[in-house]
Amino acid sequence: MNAPLPAHLLPLLAARAVPAAMLDALQTRFGARCSTALAVREQHGRDESPFDVPPPEVVVYCESTEDVAAVVSLAAQHAVPVIPFGTGSSLEGHLLAVQGGVSIDLSRMHRMVAIQPEDLTVTVQAGVTRKQLNDEIRHTGLFFPIDPGADASLGGMSATRASGTNAVRYGTMRENVLGLTVVTASGEVIHTGTRARKSSAGYDLTRLMVGSEGTLGVMTEITLRLYPLPEAVLAAICTFPSIDAAVRTTIQTIQMGVPIARCELLDAHAVRAVNRHDKLTLTEAPMLLMEFHGSAASVKEQADTVQQIAIDFGGAGFEWATTPEERTKLWTARHHAYFAGMQLKPGCRTVTTDTCVPISHLAECVVQASIEAEAAGLLHYIVGHVGDGNFHIAYLIDPKIPAERETAERLNDAVVARAIQFDGTCTGEHGIGLHKQGFLIDEAGAGTVAMMRTVKHALDPKNIMNPGKIFAF
DSSP, X not given: OOEEOOGGGGGGOOOOOOXXXXXXXXXXXXXXXXXXXXXXXXXXXXXXXXXXXXXXXXXXXXXXXXXXXHHHHHHHHHTOOEEEESSSOXXXXXXXXXXXXXXXXXXXXXXXXXXXXXXXXXXXXXXXXXXXXXXHHGGGTEEOOXXXXXXXXXXXXXXXXXXXXXXXXXXXXXXXXXXXXXXOTTXXXXXXXXXXXXXXXXXXXXXXXXXXXXXXXXXXEEEEEOEEOOSEEEEEEEEOSSHHHHHHHHHHHHHTTOOOSEEEEEXXXXXXXXXXXXXXXXXXXXEEEEEEEEOHHHHHHHHHHHHHHHHHTTOEEEEEEOSHHHHHHHHHHHHTHHHHHHTTSTTOEEEEEBOBOOGGGHHHHHHHHHHHHHHHTOOEEEEEEGGGTEEEEEEEEOTTOHHHHHHHHHHHHHHHHHHHHTTOBSBSSSOXXXXXXXXXXXXXXXXXXXXXXXXXXXXOTTOOXXXXXXXXX
């Protein structure tokens, strides 16, 4: 059971019915791939956010760019909303049908369009997931490094400008999407970007679309950068006497220029959760989970440097994982942290923040967030991609107890306000969606958001592309 939409978002609920003529046209073209079954609609009307809104009126399973263009063309003709759907793993209400309409399911668009290993690029359909991509290209000696934890679709990852555990070394989707095929709000198919590593040709529409959360168009094909698999990989864990000590170890590591590939923080609550979920015996104390990529010699040098930094801050209990099996065990536990955390409080939902701050202010922000949550007595856990200043605090709430939701939102507000105070952001990777619209104004300013609305109005004058997300139209 999810919580109802907060009062300040209720004006977004303005359903626009799918006319019978449009429904008939969809059913004629798509047959069994067009569904109005309640179970299917409900599946496409929820994500991992804590919100509860009515489901879309119809779901269409698309298999090609032409399919998507056909749906959007009909939607434009009848001024009906369309909401892209990948795997349903978003956390901020991105795919909720706040104004009804059609959910465009892209999960069947899972074809590898072209692999160009000599250029370190690949083009995929939007429904391809990150795990599928890496499985498909493993024989080339290349990999795609962006790893948000969930096995999300690459279309969804592009739409939310996702990042994850490897961002400290390899960047985010912003740096790794070279080009797109997009269906616009009128149903036209356009192409942005090229496979060239740089361009000065006109407006950067690829960057405009990446992070637009489906509000400007539906991405159907994506061209991505690939990277050579490292010669050597070493993972390590280290426990600390406090969150502050763990984060300060991270800060000094980054400031010294150590090219660490992954640096993840788990607080004691998160470690306890993954121990229970994955039947591990990790020390239940603040922990850094790190990974180093490079040659055998450089990996050893990096690890030795970080170990010495950690010891200076009270780090202990070093454990090294050199085999793929050992590394997979550790990183699988980290990737399970979200669902493992929810098992600390059966039946709960989470209110999750994902602020990102300049590295010099990271320790202060993480420690204060922990202190405030402990003082409020609300069950929570902290994980973070602390190598790039990004951390998550998940508050576990009973959706039947409004007071818990209110406490979580109050704590969340304080975390975000502190991040913005230090010239950080309200969302390092989850996106704005429904939940963070007020924070976007706080961060960017009313004038900047007004300019975003101008862009939205120009590209989507009927407001059919995932309406109600990022800002009110």
